[in-house]
Amino acid sequence: MHIVVVGCGFAGLEAARMLRKKAKELEITMIDRKPRFDYPPAYPEVLSGKVTPDEIACDLKPIVTKVRAEFIRAEVVTLDLQAKKVRTEATSDGEERDIPYDVLLLAIGAEQTFFGIPGAEEHSYSVNTLKNTIATKNALDNLDYSRKNVILVIGAGLTGVEVAGELVDYFRDRNAPVRIYLVEMMPRILPALPKEEIATHVRRFLSHRGVELLTETAVQEVNERKILFKDGRELRYDLIIWTAGIKPNRLLEHLDVPKVKGWLKVDPYLRVEGMHDVFAVGDTAWFEHEGVRSGQNVEEATGQGKVAAENIIRSLKGKKLKRYRPKNTIQNPRTLISLGDDKGVIYLRGLMVRIFAYRLKKFVEHRYMRMF
Ligand SMILES: Cc1cc2nc3c(=O)[nH]c(=O)nc-3n(C[C@H](O)[C@H](O)[C@H](O)COP(=O)(O)OP(=O)(O)OC[C@H]3O[C@@H](n4cnc5c(N)ncnc54)[C@H](O)[C@@H]3O)c2cc1C
Structure with missing residues (x-):
């Protein structure tokens, strides 16, 4: 067989x-x-x-x-x-x-999907594969640091908020001025998590660290160095990291x-x-x-x-099959989110836990990699 x-x-x-x-x-x-x-x-x-x-x-x-x-x-x-x-x-x-x-x-x-938005794929970096993540890191390293850079993270789902948090750490460690925007077309960040409380916590955490959140902001078109939103606003950017949608x-x-x-x-x-x-x-x-x-x-x-x-x-073997029972569902998701600055948050059974969240995420990562 x-x-x-x-x-x-x-x-x-x-x-x-x-x-x-x-x-x-x-x-x-x-x-x-x-x-x-x-x-x-x-x-x-x-x-x-x-x-x-x-x-x-x-x-x-x-x-x-x-x-x-x-x-x-x-x-x-x-x-x-x-x-x-x-x-x-x-x-x-x-x-x-x-x-x-x-x-x-x-x-x-x-x-990764770019939803057919003109220019989005052509002008964006992403973190959907390790290869693309390395290319994004190289693009960050090659920015012109003699001026303040503008970085856009498109999509404020789980990956988007994590990327925004890590960008803050990146620029902090380089002591370089930056404007980081986290752009989301839905009314709030982390739209896949049913509880508003966690979105509020993450929003406050990231805002406090200098990330500018643009909700209800849908991308219309991406041009070289300039992004256009559906509400008519425009932004000049130095780097776009696309995390919206698969x-x-x-x-x-x-x-x-x-x-x-x-x-x-x-x-x-x-x-x-x-x-x-x-x-x-x-x-x-x-x-x-x-x-x-x-x-x-x-x-x-x-x-x-x-x-x-x-x-x-x-x-x-001709035996009766086993029914699959999902645990981490769309209706009842659970997740570990890192937010940069060695902080994180756990979302489990509708509850938000902040203590040891980042350490737990790292523990899961180490355990997984050790298995191999
Ligand atoms: C940036 C990022 C952060 C994430 N963070 C989390 C998180 O914190 N927690 C969490 O639970 N999930 C997270 N996810 C999602 C998680 O990684 C996926 O749900 C998980 O990888 C799905 O596993 P999979 O085996 O279905 O697919 P994958 O892990 O994507 O594996 C698919 C494999 O198929 C191979 N493949 C594809 N097409 C072909 C082809 N045509 N021929 C040969 N090989 C092919 C690929 O090379 C790959 O090795 C994250 C994803 C990303 C991108």
Whole structure:
């Protein structure tokens, strides 16, 4: 039996680990376009220099070897669900490859979206991948420090507020004057968190540190050095860091399977709806059952990876499948947010906890990286 796992992020690695734990005899192939696993929650701290890219990344090959799987480093360019094979791009050491599977697990994450706003992608930096985060850090390092720079962070979700906090630390450490704007089209920051209290706390914290918050401010167009908002306002900028919004991986675009807004719709057992041999997990999947929808976060990605692996084994053995029960949901999210200055905040079961929040975030990061 050959299981092919596409994507070696949180969901894919957890699934592979569980597959091997439960079934010694399975043939497992893991494919990723990157040679390394890295830890996105720490990307904002790469900007301030608190962590280096090497500290939050490690080679995939030994991790994959540990679970006795084959590792193919290549971009998957086509999924043929009828013929049951995936095609990879031509790699430097070979040609395009068709890899047949008995069961496919898709764990290919998500991509940054710029919502089709003219000039946004062209003129913005981002922190959606480690490579892009390093490019953003280089752009920060290369600013003209003989004058006051204007930095715009677009999107005041979890990543946006963390980036704004780290930027304050970056400029403080350089002793350089700056204006940092955090721009959000919704009426308040952190719109995905149901409780207003946490948004108020974060707003006050960041404002106190000099970040200027622009809510109900939607971007219309981005030009070189100038941004235009829908209400007619304009701002000159030196650097834009775009953190607003994710979209489904482009590999899914031409796939003729049930989807919601482009995400793969999965059944309660994490199979792509209507399919028995294709599972989807993590940011790739749209899991919604009995009014509860999984969030797109590390906790859900690893939880789904684990359950999907169990269900793959169960389905091979003809056993009853296990229903997935999300924990960190859209309706009831929980999160750890770092805000710069070694401070943070925890949001859990509708409660906000400030004490030890940053230390806990770092502890989770260290524990995760140690696992590899
Ligand atoms: C800046 C930032 C901060 C974040 N902070 C937090 C946080 O604090 N807490 C939290 O819970 N979540 C956070 N997240 C979200 C979290 O990182 C994601 O929810 C999580 O990574 C999803 O895991 P995944 O396995 O589904 O996808 P990913 O971890 O994205 O893994 C997908 C893998 O698929 C590979 N891949 C994609 N397409 C192809 C292809 N065509 N061919 C081959 N390989 C492919 C990619 O290279 C990647 O390795 C953050 C995300 C970002 C970007």
